[in-house]
Amino acid sequence: MNNISLALAFARTLAIDALEAQTLLLHVLNRPLYDRAWLLLNDTLELTGEQHTRYQQALRQLLDNMPLAYLTGVQAFHGLDLQVTPDVLVPRADTETLVDWALSLGLDQASVLDLGTGSGAIALALKHKRPAWTVQAVDQSTQALAVAQKNASRLQLDVVFTQSDWFSRVQSKFDLIVANPPYIAQGDPHLPGLVHEPPSALVSGPLGLDDLQAIVDQAPTFLKAQGWLLLEHGYDQAAAVCDLLRQKGFTQVQSRDDLAGIARCSGGVRPEVK
Ligand SMILES: C[S@@+](CC[C@H](N)C(=O)[O-])C[C@H]1O[C@@H](n2cnc3c(N)ncnc32)[C@H](O)[C@@H]1O
Incomplete structure (x- = not known):
């Protein structure tokens, strides 16, 4: 050949x-x-x-099962060419649903936090489409943050990156918090097909809900009044995530479908502080 x-x-x-x-x-x-x-x-x-x-x-x-993006070093996401390495999850088309939902909220001068930014995909796509927004992005992985920072520099997008275990080193309040956290259950049969991606980007407790729960629990402290929390989750987790949001007092709880018509993101508005 x-x-x-x-x-x-x-x-x-x-x-x-x-x-x-x-x-x-x-x-x-x-x-x-x-x-x-x-x-x-x-x-x-x-x-x-x-x-x-x-x-x-x-x-x-x-x-x-090596993702094509690791072999070429590039993945297209929401109109941006992102460089990726095995230190970061390869951004998925499903995650564009979360970005589109955030963009559709009609916010002008918003402050936004992207939790678990990986390659920077969500934060960079939002900053690209809404230059007036101030965007902070956190990840617990310093290797992932280095990839995200390089993408931001190359694309000339001004995003502040912080190493943080979810909110542990976050100090402000935001109009919008977005996250695509790990949400696969331990022992899920899809995991053997994902061996090349970082386990810390994928797996989250016995039901895949541990990180989603941690974020829902802490988010109200870091949201301004009327602030939105938007979360990506697994194909079968919408009901569970909506329950977590309602239990925490979030209002306007709702979900959005991905391109396959599966409820892939759920979110709501910060509960009133009494
Ligand atoms: C599913 S990946 C999403 C990456 C990127 N946002 C995307 O959509 O392509 C989850 C990310 O969360 C990060 N992460 C996992 N646990 C975390 C924690 N406790 N605090 C902050 N980031 C965490 C991982 O390092 C990984 O980059």
Whole structure:
């Protein structure tokens, strides 16, 4: 398989998704990752020995459940190209639901906190779309914060990053708090397919609700009057998260569907302080 056509045919024999194989090949050939038309126009181009070896290695890693974004180092999210490493969760399209909900609240000069920012995806997408917002983002992982900080610098988006165990080092009150915390239950059957992503970004107690509960419990202290808390959660957790919010006194509790029509985010307005 020394030319482009044969390299893509080889990936098909391994049942590798055609789009992923094309993207890998573009990466190995040092071409823009969107330039699939170029592959078609140059399908007889020979790969060098080194390109051939790198492509084969990368195909093997894909078969071993390595996310494509770790192999290319880039993931598109809400119109931004984010650099990602195995220190951060690969941002998912589902999380754009949370960003779109936050943008739709009609806030002008809002102060916003992103809890568990990872690559910076949510914080950077919000700052990109609402330059007037002041955005702070926290993560407990210093490695993740380094990735997020680099993304912010490269994209020239002014976000303040803080190393913090949820709210432990947060000092202000916010109009809006957003979070996509770990929410997978220990022992969940999907976990073996996610071995390459940081466990600290994924798993949260026996039901997957420990971090969501911790955030709901502490958030009222860090929200201004009428402030919103918006949370991403698992495909089957909307009812449980809405219950947690109501038990804590949040009002206007509601959920939003992801692109697959699954209730993926829930949120509410800060309870009145008596
Ligand atoms: C599911 S990932 C979300 C990453 C990013 N916000 C996104 O949507 O792509 C959860 C993030 O929460 C962080 N995290 C986990 N426990 C935390 C804690 N106690 N305090 C702060 N961040 C935490 C992880 O390091 C990880 O970056």
